[in-house]
Amino acid sequence: MSDSCEYIICGGGTVGCVLACRLSHAGHSVLIVEAGPEDYNEQIMSPVAAPHLHGTQFKYNMMTVEQPGLGGRSVPNHGGKLLSGSSGINYGLWTRGHSVDYDAWAELVGDNRWSYKNMLKYFKATQTHYDPNGSPEKYGFSGPITTTAAARTYPLRETIRESMLVAGLEYNPDTNGGSPFGFGPFTENWKDAQRQPASKAYDLSKATVLTNKAIARIELNESKTATGIVLIDGTRYAATKEVLVTCGALKTPQLLMLSGIGPQSHLAQHNIPTIANLPVGENYHDKISATFFWKLKNPEKGYALGSPAFNKPEFRHGNPMEWVATISTPHEELVKAAQADNLDLRDPYLQEPRGNVEVMIAYAPIAGGGSEFRVPFDGKHISSPVVLLLPTSRGSITLASTDPTADPVLNPNYLGTETDRAAMRAGMRLSLQIMEADIASGIVEGETPLPGYEPLTSACSDSDLDRRMQIVGSSFFQNAGTAAMGTVVDTQ
Ligand SMILES: Cc1cc2nc3c(=O)[nH]c(=O)nc-3n(C[C@H](O)[C@H](O)[C@H](O)COP(=O)(O)OP(=O)(O)OC[C@H]3O[C@@H](n4cnc5c(N)ncnc54)[C@H](O)[C@@H]3O)c2cc1C
Helix, strand or coil: CCCEEEEEEECCCHHHHHHHHHHHHCCCCEEEECCCCCCCCHHHHCCCCHHHHCCCCCEEEEEECCEHHHCCECCEEEEECCCCHHHHCCCCECCCCCHHHHHHHHHHHCCHHHCHHHHHHHHHHHEECCCCCCCCCCCCECCCEECEECCCCCCCHHHHHHHHHHCCCCECCCCCCCCCCEEEECEECCECCECCCHHHHCCCCCCEEECCCCEEEEEECCCCCEEEEEECCCCEEEEEEEEEECCHHHHHHHHHHHCCEECHHHHHHCCCCCCEECCCCEEEECCEEEEEEEEECCHHHCCCCCCCCCCCHHHHCCCCEEEEEEECCCHHHHHHHHHHCCCCCCCHHHCCCCCCEEEEEECCCCCCCCCCCCCCCCCCEEEEEEEECCCCCCEEEECCCCCCCCCCEEECCCCCCHHHHHHHHHHHHHHHHHHHHHHHCCCEEEECCCCCCCCCCCCCCHHHHHHHHHHHCEECCCCECCCCECCCECCC
């Protein structure tokens, strides 16, 4: 191949593949460089194998630093390391953000192109919505990513639907249509029971694709314009138009900092000359999750994964879940927590109800990656994971060394704010209420807590919930914010 092209894309992940496809189809010469391999083996493509990809060569298997919000535990955090990036290894959940979040974001960065109304055409262009009778105002029907929702009928479908109603949630058939509130069908993006990795869904045949090649740094000229890249083996490639950095939220700050773009004082610690003094790596946040496990009264009826009677072939076509619920932190508790955090009471976060936390019910004891407490997949338990959707805690990603292949230092500062803890408490209480309805209906015997702990009820104290979060809290792998719009990059 030529060592020069118009665009070089650093990182062949989810975003990199989309950009490489669009730019090359528009007639540009594009080189996309990916550190990991191209692979579509059975384990990668299977919708039920994603949890088994932890710890493999298809991932950066990193650990956070010790987290005070998690009682001092350090927990695993991951990103995909293969062509397609994290879309090649993730859980396939397809959740569109709340319209209010996009609008607040657009206002914050002063560019209305990022508002929900203006982003909608891209959301639509991306997807082929699962319901051909769905609203064309809200969804697209000819995009490269096919979605499915509540696509498999599990034995507990109606029981869980009923318990969501008993817990006071309203049914929302369109949780991906701009407002996630209430509960509705759990949406995924498997197609014909297979993963849709970005490098397959977006045609790369017109781009030059390099795999198993890690980039050591970006080259910049005297006017601070990126002109090319250097690989760790010393090979150089030049870009006549642009170098696009799409290495994901965990590795993008590392590549920028190794190229002289980052906080000056931190770069100086590693003897890296500063080309642009920018808050790269600051503003890091991730979503934390906490899961409850529930012992079934009659496991022989085949309600959960692991039971011989839980055996319809379609149960292997996606995650064993049907419903997802999203709620706000109750306003009074939110304001009290925000005051404790010294949050400006005019903050957009406090103005309109936001989707602060979500609750899922899984027909398997699914735990987050960092929780030490696990229950076997033997058909005797279901679970109710709770996920914080809008973390206000901010941490940082910094360099451990100047070695581009070393892991950076991850400090997401999980549950660092009272606002985040209040949101998690609200979600955990809802999760307990939903499952208490299942205890009442005789499906569930009760909560299985960690050894030495009492089961919790929705009437438990805040400190009981806080303690539980500290012990079982773990990453939901939604890393973000490390090259933030408005501080590190502009809105273009
Ligand atoms: C385990 C897991 C489960 C998830 N589940 C879901 C889910 O169910 N639903 C959902 O919406 N989101 C999920 N996510 C998050 C989602 O997949 C990511 O937010 C998204 O894919 C990020 O896209 P990206 O392009 O920014 O980065 P990525 O897709 O991670 O791509 C970054 C790419 O850059 C490459 N790279 C990095 N550094 C270099 C370098 N120096 N040289 C060359 N290449 C480099 C990496 O190898 C990688 O391929 C999950 C993530 C993980 C890790």
